[in-house]
Amino acid sequence: MTAEPLLKVENLKKHFPVRGGILGKEVGSVKAVEGVSFTVHKGETLGIVGESGCGKSTTGRMLLRLIEPTDGKVYFEGQDVTTLSTSEMRKLRRDMQMVFQDPFASLNPRHTVEKILEEPLKVHGIGTPKERKQKVRELLEIVGLSSYHAKRYPHQFSGGQRQRIGIARALMTRPKLIIADEPVSALDVSIQSQVLNLMQDLQKEFQLTYIVIAHDLGVVRHISDRVGVMYLGKMAELADSERLYENPLHPYTQALLSAVPIPDPLFEKESVVLEGDIPSPSNPPSGCTFHTRCPFKMDVCAQKVPELREHESGHYVACHLYTENGSAASQNTQVLEEGKHE
């Protein structure tokens, strides 16, 4: 994949101000996203995983400028998205769409499915009313619903069906990129797999590019070609899905993977249970933000912020263990990896 990436994100930041006092002065800031960079190629699926508060959803929303970035650049097909005017941005959203987590909250309860699905076409002035209605029916069939569902209201559908409507809405304008924020986390297990399969089918059919944001590591492995792991507003590791899951380099990724319960009682894993909680993003630890919970902490970790570097081709990691200062200590990680094999 040497072609121009579809999406290129450079050093993206979001600081939410914290106001206090009677005058509402800014007394601090929550560094929700603190310098994230990645690229997404056409036709691939990039998964972004992390625990609550790591900034994965904020990152997703900034790509569409649903949240304005504090700093950094987002290039979509070579065009800098962050400098566009509101109306230009609206036009661009035709090519970039979003699927939200909660299928109950993201559909207007007072509108019929037809009206909900027609809306994006109207906004972008696509087609005549008749063509639009035709298209709504077509898409309902594509996402596995029936055309007679068009006249119904969201409350008449189950969670899984509602998520299908959410996906259909995102597809209406035939976008190039879909950002899906926790698309299946509100669904039951048996429904979750239906929606994941649908997303994969649609990707093939419409040559879609996905950014899937999720906390479920199994879901992310299943659907992603490449995966980025975020911790406290920073990208800790980014690699091909296979490589990341088979050979995680960052101690946080290792701990995260080992914490996931495996649906197989016979599987013996060596789990690395992390101590403590995720620190507050309003007052992140110095140096590497993970050093307070890291089992391989070195002196340098509390002082210097590790940069995201390419350790092997296509495998990026932000950890001092893989720089000159820490290369000796990196042998320690071998112990952890043994638990991963059966």
Place this chain on the structure above:
Amino acid sequence: MNTQEKVLDVKGLKVSFFTDDGEVPAVDDIDFYVRKGEVLGIVGESGCGKSVTSLSVMGLIPSPPGKIVGGSIKLNDEELTKASEKRMRQIRGNDIAMIFQEPMTSLNPLFTIGNQLMDSMLIHKKGNKREAKKRAIDMLKLVGLPRAEELMNDYPHQLSGGMRQRVMIAMAMVCDPKLLIADEPTTALDVTIQAQILKLMKRLNVELNTAIMLITHDLGVVAETCERIVVMYAGKVVETGASIDIFKDPQHPYTRGLIQSVPDMRYKKQRLYSIPGNVPKPGSIKTGCRFADRCEFAFDRCRQEDPPLYHTAEGRSTRCFLFDEKEGAAHDSRATVES
């Protein structure tokens, strides 16, 4: 494995909700038991009746509209469905304790942690205030919370989600219950915190020999913590057995579908198996097997008759006609369809 002594024995339990649309059976004739010192997992998707089951054991079904319309719940040979409210108050928190999914909403924001921890001991007359305080601090230490003495004076909002769930566990264990019911105890938590809490629950189960009934939708959590499993679907128990057996060879088509639907983090499947259709609304299926509409093996009898729970192997039973001797031979597609 422990002795066969049962802490909790539920037989033929039926719980219905009486709504404007008539009687809706949420839990329909279920049997299960919890042995002393074991961890039993109750698995199912939303609306399968797993939470209603746990609330009935606690005597906490909101009534009206809910009502236990049949069956028995025995705690160490004491019938709970007939117990008075006064007796239930003595049992709750003392013999059976419960922890809930959302630790923020189950703690009172207006009282200190210490206050809430000591409360149940004082109510159940387990010593005076000084003893209660000492025990509360010991419990906080036992569940792995740092600076326990100071925590006693903290309010719930000052703690993180994982810490709150530890406090909930401490509170549940403070009277040394025989049975702990944990309803989705880790669903609201991040994976690294979930791992800490599960480890803690397993440790308490071993150290204090408390039986745990773990209710969850997460098959991974069940596989890691439970010795035995009860799988529920639409208000019925569809399969029970040892956790190892069920994951190795799930018998009921629903259990099999559920296990295959979960993306496994260890390797990439090309395509996930998915059970077609949706979970039926409670009360919507009147006759036949409730899974028949979504089942790839369903035949005529499945739609006409309710399958009983067949005893299929040592300690295992399955509610499916495929395990009927007569049908089993005629429809022995089970082995061949397996991929």
